[in-house]
Amino acid sequence: MNKYKMKINIAWLKRKRDSLLKQLTGIGPFVDGSMVVVKRRCGNRNCKCYLKDEKHESYYLHYKEKGVTKAVYIPVDMEDTVRQWNDNHRKLKEIVAEVSGIDKEIIRRHVKEKRLKKGRR
Numbered sequence: 001m002n003k004y005k006m007k008i009n010i011a012w013l014k015r016k017r018d019s020l021l022k023q024l025t026g027i028g029p030f031v032d033g034s035m036v037v038v039k040r041r042c043g044n045r046n047c048k049c050y051l052k053d054e055k056h057e058s059y060y061l062h063y064k065e066k067g068v069t070k071a072v073y074i075p076v077d078m079e080d081t082v083r084q085w086n087d088n089h090r091k092l093k094e095i096v097a098e099v100s101g102i103d104k105e106i107i108r109r110h111v112k113e114k115r116l117k118k119g120r121r
């Protein structure tokens with residue numbers, strides 16, 4: 001563990017960050033929120049949802065706007081697409097958090113490493 005820790009320096013952190021930034025540009029469309037399935041009857045008494053109690057499933061995207069939860073209906077033929085966009089958003093958040101963490105570490109190490117370099121002369 002110590003050996004690993006010794007290798008970490010600002011140059012290493014910057015390389016790691018740059019590769020994350022590259023991933024970021026390739027992430028594609030994204031949407032926040034979470035997909036929620038709603039089961040319902042359609043109202044037609046000849047439909048399987050009424051006769052066999054096999055309810056229809058529709059998806060909604062729940063999301064927050066200024067602290068208020070909102071929902072948008074997801075058309076059936078967009079379900080897979082929205083799922084993908086939603087996954088992309090999750091990845092995006094992970095990468096953003098990781099880049100922020102690295103940048104804080106760079107800020108933290110800045111002065112110390114500058115001193116080390118000066119001392120080396």
Ligand SMILES: [Zn+2]
Nearest residue numbers: 041042047049
């Ligand atoms: Zn039905």
